[in-house]
Amino acid sequence: MKKKIEIKTKNMYKNFQKKNPKMIKTIFGLFLLGNSIFLFLSFYSFIFHWKNDQSQLYSIFDKEIIAENLLGKMGAAVSHYFIHGGIGLSAFFLPISLFLMGLRIFFVKKKILKNSYQYIIYQLLFFSIWIPITFYLIFPKKGILSGIVGFEIGNFLISLFGKVGLGILLIISIFLYFILLFSSIKTKKIKNGIKKKIPSCNEEINAILKLCYNMVKKYFFKKKTHYIDEKITFLKKKPIINPIINPTYSLKSNNNNEDFSYMEEKYLEKNKKKIIKILNFYKIKVYNIKATIGPTITLYEIFPNVGVRVSKIKNLENEIALNLSALSIRIIAPIPGKGSIGIEIPNHHHTIVYMKNILESEKIFKKSHQMELPISLGKTVFNEIFMIDLAKMPHLLIAGSTGQGKSVGLNSMIVFLLYNKNSEEIKFILIDPKKVEFSIYNKISKSYFALLPNYIDPIITHLHEVIDVLNSLCKEMDNRYVILKKAMVRNIQEYNIKYEKKYHLPYIILIIDEFADLSLSFKKKEIEIYITRLSQLSRAVGIHLIIATQRPSVNVITGLIKSNFTARVSFKVSSKIDSITILDSTGAEKLIGRGDSLFYNKNELIRLQCPFIDINDIQKIINFYGQNNFTKKKYFFLPEPDAK
Structure with missing residues (x-):
């Protein structure tokens, strides 16, 4: 019976496909274009609002909480897992690739479609791995650029080849990629098909890379920003040295220790979930929770709803310490000058202030x-x-x-x-x-x-x-x-x-x-x-x-x-x-x-x-x-x- 039903459904689908080829093509094209626009807008909005929206991900069905992402909580969640928990800023390749595939369905002949899709998929697979690893090598402490994929693969490759070896490997791989790309472009099918009707693959790659570069430049290098609410100043100038006041000698320091440790983020998210879970158990409602990572401790700022007693949260000090497996915590209730309650928890990796x-x-x-x-x-x-x-x-x-x-x-x-x-x-x-x-x-x-x-x-x-x-x-x-x-x-x-x-x-x-x-x-x-x-x-x-x-x-x-x-x-x-x-x-x-x-x-x-x-x-x-x-x-x- 099951085999007969499967055969019937397949035959029905084939008959429908033969009778309505244009409708299926239109529906599939619109589906790709719609998804590409949805993903692009959510990714673009993520860059500007992710710090405030990340705390809303665990209460996605709460009507009282409103996400700042252009596409709401769903857009915040999708962009978070694609960029932050996935492949970093190279995730922008996905909506762009879907958009190009949707355009090809409407404007490109059937014979060329197969080759077009292959080229787009190959580009997406290659750059979704190459770009995160490259970002991790250049900016090892900025997790939003590389994502977890870049962090994990980059760490593994550095342990095998070292930073210099990985850099050489990335340069060689990009050269090989473009050699293979340009050699394949010279074939007759690509010349007669894609090259005449749409921009070349090389132009697409340049456009995508330019878009990613402009976003990074606009958001990270023209103002101060927070990574999980941590203040990091980029392009810091060195002070003018007064020879009388500042002797020129070499002090031991490790500038890498001054940057935010990406590994802390894993513990950060776990601790946020645990804190929310404890507060929910004791029926304490909060509308937001933020975290600021300092050299030694992380400050979790809890914004309780109106009517919540401060003493009720302060009395949970031992319970919070137990659930977070912390040696000791300190609760500031409330933080002076702010409408929040602070929980100070020691970091797993301490940063030395030199x-x-x-x-x-x-x-x-x-x-x-x-x-x-x-x-x-x-x-x-x-x-x-x-x-x-x-x-x-x-x-x-x-x-x-x-x-x-x-x-x-x-x-x-x-x-x-x-x-x-x-x-x-x-x-x-x-x-x-x-x-x-x-x-x-x-x-x-x-x-x-x-x-x-x-x-x-x-x-x-x-x-x-x-x-x-x-x-x-x-x-x-x-x-x-x-x-x-x-x-x-x-x-x-x-x-x-x-x-x-x-x-x-x-x-x-x-x-x-x-x-x-x-x-x-x-x-x-x-x-x-x-x-x-x-x-x-x-x-x-x-x-x-x-x-x-x-x-x-x-x-x-x-x-x-x-x-x-x-x-x-x-x-x-x-x-x-x-x-x-x-x-x-x-x-x-x-x-x-x-x-x-x-x-x-x-x-x-x-x-x-x-x-x-x-x-x-x-x-x-x-x-x-x-x-x-x-x-x-x-x-x-x-x-x-x-x-x-």
Whole structure:
């Protein structure tokens, strides 16, 4: 019976085909043309709206959600899986090929149709593989260009032949393709058929490549864009190098680490699905979810519907961490200045923020010259370089457990100040109870240090030296107030502007690496009095304090000291109590280490990735500043301390 039914249906189709050949041809041609227009418009709209539409793909049947794609949710979904999850921008070959095939049905003779289709299909197959691989080789971190096909095949070929070998293979393959193409065009059938009635295959290829190039140029290279809401600036210019401020030496860096890792996208989509699933389970409705990938963590911004309680989402912290298999997450409810709730989840692949990339940024180079004492604390979750002016803080308190990045952070601050200020503008006082952390800076002590008279070692390491230098610094502060009073000015900035040619008062920056060792000594009260007095009064005369400790307990950071250090940085700490002590809130105990930090100032909490600088690079910088000829090696002495 089944065979008889199949034979009957085949015979009916053949009879219909014989009786209505033009109708079938017209229907098939219109089908191809309609699909080509649908795909082209959805692909074209995808380029401009994919960032906002990708979060709608998982709620395609929800009437409340409207996609920005020209062809709605269906267009957003189709274009997403063809471009983003498929062959990248070479997906545009598909609607163009369908369009050409539709035109051929109406205008080309039957005898040539077969050969025409073959040429179009061959071109589509070849370029849907060749172009994604080429894009992946040239732009390995821009997944929208290559798609998953280019990423997977490109990765496999690079592992076999290497990047140079793959480049050679691609060049050879494109030459071979065009040789075969042009040789086949010379045949009689192609000459008499396709070449007379429609543009040549070569012209079609050039037109398609030109279209793809113009789209890429228009969208990616004339403005800043986000890849999964991550800020990536293209064609960044290098800053103008000032030989006095910026020494020419080689710093270790890996620019590839600064780009977005395409592999993170897989985890990104999975995490989005899991977050939506958890919220739906607890009947929490959201109308959008966005993700921003930073150097260390990914920030998922949830936009809840009206009427959803913020506390309800915040209470799901443990459930979200469990379902995402994350070591720790941090929920910001709500994000200040935005109508959203943030969930910070550690990245699978951490990006190192190198100090060199910050120093070479033209924007930062210009911005730092507008500050009195510029310091870069690293990059935010939005991959923006974060800077502060120590003169406005006016002091900085740093805390964090052992090995979480305090010493690296202090070194990066010192290096950044050296890059932006000369020896006549700043002087350092370094207190190092460990005796080894700051010893590398001995070579610049003659020009960049404020020294105690009759002291041999410029780095303060012993307790009695600490008492003396704090006493001398307080006397220097009092002397400067007398100078300002006589000059009839209010602060050091006004004084230096008024008496620039006569005498310049340099800023003095006191840096203590491990304050806990000093505060727990038998001279604790005396040290605390000096520190409190300096923190209260020294701002106007250009004396600023940076104090670091690995034990941010109440015994170490007293209420009196804490009240005068409004700006604070916390690396990972061991408990919530320590986090509350340093930041007045929890969160520092959930940091993931390796430079991950929180900056607190004026009730604002910002998550940062501290810049990394290698000890060998610091050595090169110090050698440069210690040996250069343009720096005046002039000693700067503090007043004599009071006799004991």
